[in-house]
Amino acid sequence: MTGKNHIASYYAATANDPTRYPSLEGAIKADVCVIGGGFSGVATALTMAERGRSVVLLEAHRIGWGASGRNGGQMIGGISGEAMIEQQLGKEGAKLVRDIRYRGHEIIEQRIAKYGIECDLKYGWMEVAARPRHMQSIRAQFEQRVREGEGGHLELVEPEDLPRVLGTSAYHGGFIDRRSGHLHGLNLCLGEARAASALGVKIFEHTRVIALEGGAKPWVKTEKGRVEAGTVVIGGEIFDHFGLLRLKGLMLPTGSYIIATEPLSEGIVAQINPQDLAVCDSNVVLDYYRLSADRRMLFGGRCNYSNRDPKDIGASIRPRMIEIFPQLKNAKIDFAWGGRIAIVLNRVPVIERLAPNLYVLQGYSGHGVNATHIAAEIVSDAICGTTERFDLFDRIRHTRLPLSGWFGNQMLALGMLYYRLRDLL
Numbered sequence: 001m002t003g004k005n006h007i008a009s010y011y012a013a014t015a016n017d018p019t020r021y022p023s024l025e026g027a028i029k030a031d032v033c034v035i036g037g038g039f040s041g042v043a044t045a046l047t048m049a050e051r052g053r054s055v056v057l058l059e060a061h062r063i064g065w066g067a068s069g070r071n072g073g074q075m076i077g078g079i080s081g082e083a084m085i086e087q088q089l090g091k092e093g094a095k096l097v098r099d100i101r102y103r104g105h106e107i108i109e110q111r112i113a114k115y116g117i118e119c120d121l122k123y124g125w126m127e128v129a130a131r132p133r134h135m136q137s138i139r140a141q142f143e144q145r146v147r148e149g150e151g152g153h154l155e156l157v158e159p160e161d162l163p164r165v166l167g168t169s170a171y172h173g174g175f176i177d178r179r180s181g182h183l184h185g186l187n188l189c190l191g192e193a194r195a196a197s198a199l200g201v202k203i204f205e206h207t208r209v210i211a212l213e214g215g216a217k218p219w220v221k222t223e224k225g226r227v228e229a230g231t232v233v234i235g236g237e238i239f240d241h242f243g244l245l246r247l248k249g250l251m252l253p254t255g256s257y258i259i260a261t262e263p264l265s266e267g268i269v270a271q272i273n274p275q276d277l278a279v280c281d282s283n284v285v286l287d288y289y290r291l292s293a294d295r296r297m298l299f300g301g302r303c304n305y306s307n308r309d310p311k312d313i314g315a316s317i318r319p320r321m322i323e324i325f326p327q328l329k330n331a332k333i334d335f336a337w338g339g340r341i342a343i344v345l346n347r348v349p350v351i352e353r354l355a356p357n358l359y360v361l362q363g364y365s366g367h368g369v370n371a372t373h374i375a376a377e378i379v380s381d382a383i384c385g386t387t388e389r390f391d392l393f394d395r396i397r398h399t400r401l402p403l404s405g406w407f408g409n410q411m412l413a414l415g416m417l418y419y420r421l422r423d424l425l
């Protein structure tokens with residue numbers, strides 16, 4: 001993969017901001033240095049700039065080059081690992097989970113309105129039961145959230161009602177969250193970067209960070225420059241550890257792949273997804289899909305833990321799409337691409353302070369559109385001195401695999417194979 005341009009995808013082909021940022025050469029100073037130009041890094045940089053701090057943002061490739069510019073675009077309520085947060089933090093954890101569930105949505109909505117970001121936001125997201133027994137836990141989840149006061153935007157879809165929602169017989173019911181939805185991730189990320197730059201954030205692309213030095217007075221070393229900053233934020237699913245033991249074995253990269261069909265006719269769209277919902281199934285290794293603004297089916301799934309992408313992504317994903325929607329058997333595939341989902345073993349995003357002036361936010365386990373924006377606000381609050389929510393995340397115990405790299409991924413592959421077999425039963 002070359003980092004000069006975004007990888008070829010539906011998103012890159014429909015990106016609406018051609019801005020290119022320079023690469024860093026020489027030394028520069030800032031209050032805050034953010035590493036990573038995906039949602040985590042860009043949202044942190046923008047928040048800190050909105051609060052009057054001088055910020056430098058360093059991105060190894062292009063803004064939105066990683067998962068943020070390639071994902072399924074599903075803006076889903078909540079974060080991954082909620083059950084673990086409640087298990088580890090008890091009532092405080094349960095309250096935290098409830099309080100932040102839609103906070104990322106609010107931040108995204110406010111930014112779209114304030115900065116005029118065009119990213120095709122639409123509402124309506126659905127989880128579908130891939131097996132009859134999955135409907136029990138979907139029903140329990142729905143009832144719990146209705147008890148928590150979310151009845152106004154949640155809707156249970158019984159198996160017999162499914163045909164009015166989706167044109168497939170593959171599922172056994174589900175629930176719709178009308179507060180969640182879907183969007184064009186790359187255009188959101190580019191738009192937030194544009195807003196940050198307009199507020200004075202110095203953004204550098206093609207600027208890989210190679211080392212963190214300096215302890216209490218941190219400075220960041222790049223290939224051709226350095227940044228001296230009061231605070232450094234490792235902002236995103238960055239698989240470099242910069243020699244920091246606490247980041248080793250924490251996130252495991254797993255491949256996930258998406259195909260985009262040619263634009264579909266209005267007739268086909270009315271048959272398969274008349275409410276224009278973003279959809280995830282209930283399997284651990286799940287299918288996820290939605291329609292783009294120009295009516296393409298964007299269908300994703302199939303994790304791979306070997307870090308070797310399939311030779312032909314289209315050939316590997318298309319049969320699954322046809323199994324769910326035979327109506328698409330003649331639809332041409334215009335784009336096929338993949339990215340890395342950063343799985344954390346206990347699934348809870350990593351929001352931590354690694355040293356007095358060094359923060360990290362990463363590891364959303366495939367659930368990052370909403371969660372990155374929540375995490376960016378929590379870290380920004382902590383840097384500015386409000387640490388209530390940050391301290392709760394900082395208390396979460398994460399499991400680190402003693403082996404990372406190839407061995408770590410083989411261990412993860414074995415674990416996921418177990419879940420995959422369970423999904424199939």
Ligand SMILES: Cc1cc2nc3c(=O)[nH]c(=O)nc-3n(C[C@H](O)[C@H](O)[C@H](O)COP(=O)(O)OP(=O)(O)OC[C@H]3O[C@@H](n4cnc5c(N)ncnc54)[C@H](O)[C@@H]3O)c2cc1C
Pocket residue numbers: 035036037038039040041058059060061062063064065066067068069070071072073074075076207208209210235236237238239240256257258288300338339340341361362363364365366367368369370371372
């Ligand atoms: C195929 C796919 C589908 C997904 N679908 C969804 C979905 O539908 N809904 C959802 O909520 N989530 C989804 N996710 C997850 C979501 O996209 C991520 O959790 C989220 O984008 C992570 O954002 P980030 O900023 O933390 O990381 P990234 O977007 O990966 O950004 C990290 C950035 O850091 C840069 N970088 C790396 N190393 C260095 C370095 N040494 N120096 C400087 N820069 C560096 C990278 O180039 C990259 O741009 C999906 C992910 C993938 C891969």
